Amino acid sequence: MGMLERIRQVEARIADACARSGRNREDVNVIAVTKYVSTETAREAVASGLRHIGENRWQDAEAKWLSIGPDAVWHFIGHLQTNKVKYVVGKFAYVHSLDRLSLAEELDRCAAKLGITVDCFIQVNVSGEQTKYGLAPEQLGAFAKRLTDFPRLRVAGLMTMAPFEAEAEETRPVFRGLKRLRDDLNRAGTLGYEVKHLSMGMSNDFEVAIEEGATWVRLGTVLVGKEG
Template sequence: MAIKDNLNNILEEIEEARKHSITNEEVKLITVTKTRTIEEIEEVINCGILDIGENKVQELKDKINLLNNSAINYHMIGNLQTNKVKYIYDKVYLIQSLDRLSLLKEINKKAKTDNIFVNCLVEVNIADEEQKGGVLYSQVEQFIEDCLDYENVKIKGLMTVAPNIDDEVFLRDCFRRMFKLKEKIERKNYNEVEMKYLSMGMSGDFKIAIEEGSNMVRIGTRIFGNRN
C-alpha cells in the first residue's frame, strides 16, 4: 500500500480508539522517520502531518537541513547523549527523552546562553527494563521536582516506550500507570510544569495507549512499512 493509504488507515484507527479513550482528547500523530528517505517524509508532509520524530541526532540534523521547511515540528524521541545536545536543542519542538540530571543541566545551559526555553517530556521507564533509558517510575516525581531548578527547560508532559510484547493486559497496565502518574503530577500544580502531553503508543500498541489516555503517538512502521 502507498504511504498515503497507510496514513489514512492510521488516522481512522486513531479516531476509532479515541471513542474508547478515558479522556477523548485529540491525539497528535508523530511520524517516526528513522532511516526513511526525504521523498518518503515529504509524502507524509504533503498529507498534512507536520510532526516528525527522529531517534538519532545526526539523522535529525540532516533531515532538518534537507527538508528545509519551517512548518515542521521536530521531535527528538531517541536517547540523547549530553555531548550532542548542542546540535538540536534550538531546532526541535520537543525533546521527548529527558531522563537524567546531566542531560537536564546541559539542555538548560545551552538554552540559557541563547535566552530561549526548550520544551521537554520526561521519559519514564515504565517497566523498569534494564536495557532502556528513562527515569524509573518510582523516581519520576523527584526528578520533576529537580527540573524546577532549571528554568530554561520547560516540562510539557511524560513519554514512555512500553515493552515490546503481545501481552495486552500487561501493556494496558503500563499505560494506565502512566496516566495515573500524569494526573498525580498535574494535581501538584507546579508553576513551571505542564502535563500537556502523554506520549505513549507506537505501531504495535498505539490503540491500547490511546484508550488508556495517550494524546500523542509515535508511529513509523505502520506508515512506511518495514525498514530494509
C-alpha cells in the same frame, strides 16, 4: 500500500480508539517517526500532511532536518547524549527523552544561549525493563523538583516505551501507570503548572495507549513504512 492509504488507515484506527474511550480525536497528536526511512520519504510524509516528525539520532536526522527544516515540527524521541544537545536545541521543538540531570543542565544551558525554552517530556521506565532508558517511577517526584532549577526547560509531559508484546492489550498497565504518574505529579503541584501530555504508544500498541490517555503517539512503520 502508498503513504496516503497508510495515513487513512491509521486515522481510522485512531478515531475508533477515541470513540471506544470517549475521547476527542483532536486531543491525540501523531508523530511520524522517520528514523527508518529516507529523506525523500520523510519529505513525502510532510507533503502528505504529517506535520510532526520524530527522529532518535542527530546523525541520522541531520540530512532530513536540512532538507525539510521548518516545514515540520521536530521531535527528538531517542536517548539524547549530552554532547549532541547543541545540535538538537533550536531545531527540535520537543525532546521526549529527558531522563537525567546532566541532560537537563545541558539542555538549559544551550537554550539560554539561544534565548528559547525547550519543551521536554520526562522519560519514565514504567515497565522496569533493564533495556529501556528512563527514570524509575519512584524517582519522578524528586527529579521533577530538581527541574525547577532550570528556567529554560518546560515539562510538556511524561513519556514511556512499553515492552514489545505480541498482544497489544498486555501493554495497557504500562500506559495506565504513566497516566497515574502524571496525575500524581499534577496533584503534588511540584512544577507550579499543569503537565498535560502523555507521549506513549507506537505502531504495535498505539490504540491501547490512546484508550489509556495518550496525547502523542509515535508511529513509524505503520504510518511511513520502512526501507532498507
